[in-house]
Structures are given as structure tokens and as C-alpha cells.
Amino acid sequence: RKNLHLLSSEQLELAKMLIEMGQSHLFEHWPEPGIDDEEKRALFDQLARLNSSYPGGLKSYIETARELLADSKAGKNPFDGFTPSVPTGEALSFGDDIFMNYEQAGIREARNAAFVLVAGGLGERLGYNGIKVALPAETSIGTCFLQHYIESILALQDASCRLAQGECQKEIPFVIMTSDDTHSRTLELLESNFYFGMKPTQVELLKQEKVACLDDNDARLALDPKNKYRIQTKPHGHGDVHSLLYSSGLLKIWHDAGLKWVLFFQDTNGLLFKAIPASLGVSAAKQYHVNSLAVPRKAKEAIGGITKLTHTDGRSMVINVEYNQLDPLLRATGFPDGDANCETGFSPFPGNINQLIFELDPYIEDLKKTGGAIKEFVNPKYKDASKTSFKSSTRLECMMQDYPKTLPPNARVGFTVIDTWLAYAPVKNNPEDAAKVPKGNPYHSATSGEMAIYRANSLILKKAGVQVDDPVQQVFNGQEVEVWPRIAWKPKWGLTFSEIKNKVGGSCSISQKSTMVIKGRNVSLQDLSLDGTLIVDSVDGAEVKVRGSVKNKGWMLENVDNKDNSVPEEIRIRGFKINKIEQLEKKYSEPGKFCLEP
Ligand code: UGB
Numbered sequence: 001r002k003n004l005h006l007l008s009s010e011q012l013e014l015a016k017m018l019i020e021m022g023q024s025h026l027f028e029h030w031p032e033p034g035i036d037d038e039e040k041r042a043l044f045d046q047l048a049r050l051n052s053s054y055p056g057g058l059k060s061y062i063e064t065a066r067e068l069l070a071d072s073k074a075g076k077n078p079f080d081g082f083t084p085s086v087p088t089g090e091a092l093s094f095g096d097d098i099f100m101n102y103e104q105a106g107i108r109e110a111r112n113a114a115f116v117l118v119a120g121g122l123g124e125r126l127g128y129n130g131i132k133v134a135l136p137a138e139t140s141i142g143t144c145f146l147q148h149y150i151e152s153i154l155a156l157q158d159a160s161c162r163l164a165q166g167e168c169q170k171e172i173p174f175v176i177m178t179s180d181d182t183h184s185r186t187l188e189l190l191e192s193n194f195y196f197g198m199k200p201t202q203v204e205l206l207k208q209e210k211v212a213c214l215d216d217n218d219a220r221l222a223l224d225p226k227n228k229y230r231i232q233t234k235p236h237g238h239g240d241v242h243s244l245l246y247s248s249g250l251l252k253i254w255h256d257a258g259l260k261w262v263l264f265f266q267d268t269n270g271l272l273f274k275a276i277p278a279s280l281g282v283s284a285a286k287q288y289h290v291n292s293l294a295v296p297r298k299a300k301e302a303i304g305g306i307t308k309l310t311h312t313d314g315r316s317m318v319i320n321v322e323y324n325q326l327d328p329l330l331r332a333t334g335f336p337d338g339d340a341n342c343e344t345g346f347s348p349f350p351g352n353i354n355q356l357i358f359e360l361d362p363y364i365e366d367l368k369k370t371g372g373a374i375k376e377f378v379n380p381k382y383k384d385a386s387k388t389s390f391k392s393s394t395r396l397e398c399m400m401q402d403y404p405k406t407l408p409p410n411a412r413v414g415f416t417v418i419d420t421w422l423a424y425a426p427v428k429n430n431p432e433d434a435a436k437v438p439k440g441n442p443y444h445s446a447t448s449g450e451m452a453i454y455r456a457n458s459l460i461l462k463k464a465g466v467q468v469d470d471p472v473q474q475v476f477n478g479q480e481v482e483v484w485p486r487i488a489w490k491p492k493w494g495l496t497f498s499e500i501k502n503k504v505g506g507s508c509s510i511s512q513k514s515t516m517v518i519k520g521r522n523v524s525l526q527d528l529s530l531d532g533t534l535i536v537d538s539v540d541g542a543e544v545k546v547r548g549s550v551k552n553k554g555w556m557l558e559n560v561d562n563k564d565n566s567v568p569e570e571i572r573i574r575g576f577k578i579n580k581i582e583q584l585e586k587k588y589s590e591p592g593k594f595c596l597e598p
Contacts, residue, residue, distance in 0.1 A: 039229035053209035065219035087308035089415035102281030111160035120179030137270035152273035155491035213393035222393035239398030243372030268427040275423035297351025305349030425452030435478030469512035476575030533583035541591025553582035
């Protein structure tokens with residue numbers, strides 16, 4: 001009470017509310033006025049931020065936490081009354097007519113889309129010291145994930161506007177959700193690289209705030225053990241993206257600009273944009289309010305399962321069930337083997353890759369009701385079976401894919417299953433953990449993420465008629481992977497299968513030891529026989545035809561030790577580096593027609 005004069009009237013209101021909500025422990029230890037006054041004010045500044053950044057404020061946070069903690073203590077099943085079953089969705093087959101039609105439709109729609117990258121996570125499982133979007137997606141071209149995403153969006157924008165035959169001036173908006181852990185480094189990466197060619201006004205960073213940690217089942221806010229004038233905080237999860245988009249006013253701006261779609265994606269999937277055109281086409285054709293991209297899932301793989309949940313009262317929904325909840329849910333509802341593969345060798349539940357496509361108008365209508373608040377969960381680690389105290393403080397969390405849980409039953413919620421090789425190769429696991437992944441399950445490491453890009457590009461060119469040699473098996477960082485020819489291209493070279501097919505002619509072949517890097521838009525391959533390394537770069541106005549035989553010593557992959565600190569971390573975590581022995585490299589800086597025939 002003696003400290004009251006230190007607080008503003010707003011802070012006094014907040015203090016009163018907190019005391020009423022059983023949080024007096026936050027101030028009980030305060031010494032006499034005159035001691036630590038600045039720190040006391042700093043605590044209230046932080047409390048005010050925590051209060052204003054959570055929908056409904058700290059009161060609502062504490063109330064929800066108490067409810068969820070009581071449910072958790074009582075062992076309440078979050079799926080009470082629901083029975084899971086395998087849902088039906090659209091399954092695409094790369095390169096067939098249906099796929100190509102969807103791709104065309106998707107390209108047409110792209111100019112009416114906005115993209116949202118959730119990149120607030122530090123990636124504790126990966127253990128990388130930088131931000132994950134700064135990691136190279138692959139090391140032959142060497143572009144980082146963020147650059148790859150921006151170039152993919154720009155390529156989509158360009159392709160979409162070309163289809164509109166010059167009547168289109170639209171710039172696709174790109175939002176990045178950051179957090180205190182990633183914000184300044186993301187901004188610095190963008191600024192020091194001139195936004196990788198995107199207009200700075202096209203990019204918007206929205207920073208999510210962390211939420212208060214909780215010490216016990218009464219949801220007493222946790223003081224930082226190292227600073228008794230600070231509340232301990234932790235990330236709230238990627239679900240924050242919805243309330244941030246709503247409160248930023250961006251959704252209304254997009255609506256007024258005539259946009260129709262919002263696409264959400266995660267930080268380290270180098271394949272994703274190969275699947276975007278077709279899946280956006282599916283959303284448009286099926287008029288889905290929500291479309292989740294999915295891939296065949298291996299049982300126990302750390303990706304959620306898309307599941308149909310039917311309640312005893314008749315309600316049903318198609319929703320992601322997170323990987324740690326799927327097994328207990330199945331066991332409790334008549335599937336004694338739990339999360340197991342079926343006769344196909346995969347789980348019957350498609351795997352959620354958390355690439356979500358929303359139709360903008362219904363999304364806005366729903367958020368007007370909810371403010372973007374997403375159903376939360378809590379996952380306390382209890383000290384013992386009495387469940388009365390925690391090993392360490394906990395907090396509420398939310399996931400962006402839980403958005404459909406608040407939708408009315410008539411909402412059109414669907415999903416699109418795409419081949420894993422084409423759509424999904426995230427970089428999430430550190431080398432040690434990846435090496436322990438059960439055989440046959442994906443590693444989700446920097447090594448497998450890079451190899452997956454080469455494999456996808458090889459398979460796409462094969463399908464387009466190129467004779468691409470089979471891969472060899474190699475072990476890097478304890479992980480056995482298929483090593484295909486290192487084929488990499490900039491997104492503007494080919495976003496859709498029909499575009500790529502049109503750039504490949506005659507009888508082309510690429511040997512396994514080869515590397516091919518295409519950086520220009522108008523580069524075509526005609527009767528090319530590649531056995532070595534070929535790099536072609538060109539300005540947009542240059543039309544380059546590559547033909548004939550290219551043979552040189554090429555680039556070799558050399559093992560590096562993950563523990564060798566003399567090697568940069570982003571290379572070490574792959575377990576290999578590229579030894580560039582010999583290559584044919586050509587750059588065309590002027591417009592015109594050219595033939596590269598060695
Ligand atoms: N992220 C944020 O932006 N803020 C946060 O507070 C936390 C994360 P993880 P996880 O498709 O691969 C998700 O940690 O736990 C960003 C789905 O829930 O990689 O592996 C972060 O930067 C799961 O259903 O997610 O699980 C990153 O971009 C499954 O689909 C993204 O959120 C799985 O991803 C995901 O963070 C998958």
C-alpha cells in the first residue's frame with residue numbers, strides 16, 4: 001500500500017484487478033518506497049503490455065488458464081464425446097491433367113492472394129543459433145528460406161499478372177509474424193538484402209508478444225527467478241497470427257483492395273511453393289473457406305493428423321489433431337493400436353503440413369465475432385501424480401490450424417493431399433535427433449531438407465521428359481539419404497509443371513554426379529546432355545537456349561563433421577559441403593536471343 005503513489009491511475013486499476021484475481025504475490029515482496037522504484041514501475045509497464053496484447057486482457061488470460069488447468073488436473077479428455085474417423089479430401093497427382101488445371105486456376109487466383117509467414121519460433125529442436133529463415137534452403141544456389149519465399153511470391157505475382165494480360169498492377173502483400181526472439185534479426189536480414197527484390201512497402205512485420213507463465217493450478221503468474229520485478233514469459237504459439245492480422249487492420253485493407261485469399265505458411269519448407277498453385281486452384285474450384293495442405297503421414301511422425309471428429313450430439317468437423325494427441329485419442333475410441341500405419345505403410349490420417357488457405361471474406365466475418373482468439377491449451381509438466389505442482393512454469397498456447405474450431409457447421413472446410421516429395425521437407429531437427437529417427441520415417445533435418453529439393457527437381461524434370469540418373473545412397477550426419485543430381489532453379493524459371501515442361505525440349509539427360517543451377521527466367525534446355533556442373537544466369541529480357549553436351553569435373557559433396565567448429569554452422573548441420581572443382585558458368589546481362597552450345 002505504501003507504494004501506491006508510484007503508480008498511475010491506469011496502473012492502479014490493473015493492480016486492483018490483479019489482486020482481486022489472486023495475484024497479490026506479485027507485489028508482496030516490494031520494499032519500502034525509495035527502494036527499487038524504477039524496477040517496480042518496469043514491472044507495471046510489462047504487466048500493461050501483457051494486459052493489452054491478449055484479447056480480453058490478463059483477467060481473461062487468468063480465467064481461461066484456471067479452467068484449462070483444472071481440466072488438465074482432472075485428466076479431462078479434450079475430445080470428450082468425439083469419435084475420430086478418416087476424412088475425405090482432394091488428393092492430387094503431380095503432373096496429370098487435373099493437377100495442371102488446378103495449377104492454372106491457382107496462378108489466376110494468385111494476384112488476389114496475400115501470404116503470411118509465421119516465423120516467431122526459435123526452433124529449439126533444430127538448435128541453430130540464427131533465425132531459421134536465414135538458413136540456406138539448399139547450398140547449390142545458396143538462397144536462404146526468406147529469399148526463396150520472397151522470390152516465389154514475386155514469381156507468382158508476375159505469372160498471375162501475365163495471365164491477366166497486362167491489366168494487372170497488383171502487388172501480393174507479404175506479412176511475416178515475428179516474435180521478440182526473431183524480430184530484429186528478420187528485419188535486419190530484409191534490410192541488408194534490399195528485401196530480396198520485393199518492395200519494402202509490400203512487406204509487413206507483425207510481432208507477436210509472449211504470454212505470462214503460470215506457477216500453479218491457481219494460475220498465479222510466475223515471477224522471473226532471476227528478477228523479482230519481471231513476469232516470466234514464453235511464446236503463445238503460432239495461433240497468435242489470427243488476432244494480430246485482425247487487430248492490425250490488414251484484413252480490411254486487403255478486402256478493400258479486392259483480395260480473396262490468405263495463405264499461411266511455416267518457416268523452413270523449401271518445397272512448399274511447388275504445391276501452392278495447385279492447392280490454391282483447389283480452394284477456388286471447391287470454394288473452400290479453409291483448405292489445409294496435407295501429405296501422406298507416417299505413424300508417429302511429428303506432424304498433426306487431419307481427422308474428422310464426430311460428436312455424440314451430431315456435430316462434426318475436419319480438424320488437425322496434434323501429433324501428441326492422436327495416439328491417445330485413437331486408443332480411447334476403439335483403435336487399440338493407436339497411431340499406427342495401415343496396409344499402405346502410412347497412417348490413414350493425412351499429415352497436416354500447416355499450410356493453410358483461407359477465403360478472405362468468411363475469415364473476416366468470423367474474426368469480427370472472435371477477434372481472432374483461438375482455442376487454447378495448456379501442457380503442464382507435473383512434479384508427481386498428485387498434479388498439484390509443476391516441474392517448471394507453464395503457459396497457455398494456441399495453434400493457427402485450430403482456427404476452424406470456432407467456425408459454424410456450414411463452413412466449407414476441406415483439405416488437399418499432395419505427394420510428400422513435392423510439398424513437404426521441413427528443417428526442424430538437429431543432426432543428433434535426426435539420426436535417431438526410426439528407419440523409414442523422415443528426418444526433417446537440414447540434410448534431408450536440402451536433398452528433398454534436389455529430388456523434387458529431378459523428379460519434376462523426369463516427368464517433363466528429361467532422362468535423370470537414379471540417386472545414390474549416402475550418409476551425412478548419421479542420416480542415410482538419396483542423393484540425386486543437384487538440380488536447383490530460381491522460382492521465376494518455373495513455378496508450375498506446364499511452365500517447366502515448355503522449357504525442356506528434345507532429348508535431355510543429366511547424370512547423377514551433375515549439378516545444374518538455373519537463375520534466369522527465359523532459359524530453355526534443348527537436347528542437353530549434362531555430366532558435370534552447369535550454371536546459367538540471365539536477365540529477364542535474355543532468351544537463352546542451352547543445347548549439346550556439357551562435361552566437366554563438376555561439384556562434389558564432401559562429408560563434414562557436425563562437431564567441427566571451423567565449418568560454419570549452417571553447413572555443419574547438413575553434414576556436407578560442396579567442393580566446387582569445375583563448372584561451365586554463363587551469365588547473360590543484356591536482352592537478346594542466345595544459344596549456349598559448348
Ligand atoms: N511459430 C511462431 O510463429 N510462433 C510461435 O510462438 C511458435 C511457432 P514449429 P511444430 O507441419 O511441420 C507444427 O515449432 O510444433 C512458427 C504444427 O502444429 O516448427 O513442429 C514457427 O516459426 C503441426 O501440426 O511447429 O508443429 C514455425 O514457422 C505440424 O503440421 C511454425 O510456427 C507441423 O508444424 C511452426 O512451428 C508441420
